[in-house]
Amino acid sequence: MSDRRFNSILILKPMVFILLLAGTLQSCIRDEFDTKGFSELPSGIMFKLHKIGEFTDKPEAGDYVKIDVSYSVLNDSVFYSGTREFALGRSINNTDLNYCIQQLAEGDSASFIINTDNLFTEKNGAHAIDFLRDKSKIKIDIALRRILSEEEYNNQRTEFLSWIDNPETYETEQIEEYIKQNKLKMKTSGSGMYYCKLREGNGKKPVSGDILSLNYEGKMINGKYFDSTKKRREYFSYKYGVQYQVIKGFEEAVSRMTEGEKVMIILPSWLAFGKEGSATGIIPPFTSVIYELELVKINKQ
Numbered sequence: 001m002s003d004r005r006f007n008s009i010l011i012l013k014p015m016v017f018i019l020l021l022a023g024t025l026q027s028c029i030r031d032e033f034d035t036k037g038f039s040e041l042p043s044g045i046m047f048k049l050h051k052i053g054e055f056t057d058k059p060e061a062g063d064y065v066k067i068d069v070s071y072s073v074l075n076d077s078v079f080y081s082g083t084r085e086f087a088l089g090r091s092i093n094n095t096d097l098n099y100c101i102q103q104l105a106e107g108d109s110a111s112f113i114i115n116t117d118n119l120f121t122e123k124n125g126a127h128a129i130d131f132l133r134d135k136s137k138i139k140i141d142i143a144l145r146r147i148l149s150e151e152e153y154n155n156q157r158t159e160f161l162s163w164i165d166n167p168e169t170y171e172t173e174q175i176e177e178y179i180k181q182n183k184l185k186m187k188t189s190g191s192g193m194y195y196c197k198l199r200e201g202n203g204k205k206p207v208s209g210d211i212l213s214l215n216y217e218g219k220m221i222n223g224k225y226f227d228s229t230k231k232r233r234e235y236f237s238y239k240y241g242v243q244y245q246v247i248k249g250f251e252e253a254v255s256r257m258t259e260g261e262k263v264m265i266i267l268p269s270w271l272a273f274g275k276e277g278s279a280t281g282i283i284p285p286f287t288s289v290i291y292e293l294e295l296v297k298i299n300k301q
Contacts, residue, residue, distance in 0.1 A: 035113065041103070043094035046113035053107015057147065061090040064153035065101060066146040068109075072139045083145075087153075100142060109143035167275075167286045171268045175288050178221050178266070186266065193249050194266040198292070201261030206254060206298050208241030213297040214254075219290050221266075226282050226289075235296055247272050253293055262294040 038046040059065050065088050070081035091099035100112045116136050148156070159170070175194060179186055186194040206212055213235040217228040229236050238245045240254065249271030253263060269275065269286045277285040 038111070038113065043099065045095060045100065047103065048111045049108065050111065051107070051109040051143075053105055053144070055106040058102055058105050059088050059144070059147045060102070061088055061098070062150070063088050064148040064150065065144060066148070067101065068143040068145060070141045072141070087150075097140065100140060101144065104142065104144040106144055106147050109141070112140045112142065113137050114140065168268065168270065171286065171288050174221060175266050175268065184264075186264075189252065191248075191252060191271060192268045193252055193271055195253060195256070196264050197261065198264055199260070199262040199294075201258030201295065204259040204298055205257075206240045206259075206295070209301050210240045211237055211299040211301065212240050212254065212295060213237050213299065215294040215296055217292050220283065221288050221290065226278075250291070250293075253291070254295060257293075257295045259295055259298045262292065265291050265293060267291070 035046050038048045041047050064085065066083065066085040068083050070078050072078045088101060089098050091102065095114060100110075100114070103112075104110060114137065116138050172192070178184075179194065184196065186196045188194050214237070215229050215235060217225065217230060219225040240251075246254075247267070249265065249267035252271065253265045257263060266288060267290075268288050272289045273283045273285075273287065275285050277283050277287065283289065
């Protein structure tokens with residue numbers, strides 16, 4: 001697979017902005033912004049810092065940066081907003097987007113007011129600003145989310161391409177790395193579920209038609225919790241053996257348990273929320289999940 005596929009997903013080219021400009025700016029560009037609270041940089045750009053991050057190092061030309069960026073005209077009418085990841089270029093005249101980004105450290109966010117004739121140079125297609133007034137101004141809001149070296153960027157690209165080509169293999173590698181880092185002793189089932197017993201049960205196993213009462217906490221591999229019966233202070237109950245009441249991995253885990261038993265399970269996406277993610281949108285597509293699961297009570301019909 002070529003790098004072009006990766007870049008087309010993560011990098012938004014300048015010409016995309018130019019096309020977005022045409023329909024919006026003709027009617028709403030004016031001459032001046034409210035610059036209250038702004039300071040002037042040596043290059044003449046107006047600058048206002050909103051948030052100071054935990055880091056102090058600033059990006060240089062050649063570094064890869066990940067930014068949240070929005071472009072707006074007077075009265076904060078936004079005509080583009082999104083996330084971009086790209087190699088930072090050299091500033092031509094200290095009045096362009098590259099220069100603005102180089103004023104920030106990772107975690108910082110700020111607003112910049114610059115002239116459009118400095119933003120859209122001939123390199124980016126000067127003909128595209130014919131509909132703007134001469135020296136009209138644009139406000140750019142930038143949050144510098146990450147600075148990556150070329151090596152880090154290439155590693156991320158390799159991981160991304162691996163995920164695109166074979167998401168199941170990639171997920172399995174991520175799960176095994178998580179188990180290794182956390183020094184867990186887990187077994188695997190033929191379906192791809194990882195599990196370990198945290199507490200023994202009383203030996204009583206569920207059969208189809210039983211009503212089961214469960215306690216559980218669910219989180220993603222990144223540590224973010226998405227559900228907990230303990231926090232809700234109520235058990236989760238369902239009829240065992242009836243299709244589509246719970247995710248596949250949940251049912252498989254319960255089938256191995258006895259009343260009172262507690263286990264930890266790691267489920268790849270094909271046993272959890274699949275390629276679509278959860279219906280709530282909380283769990284993304286192709287996401288492995290971790291549960292601590294307790295079979296509290298087996299209620300016979």
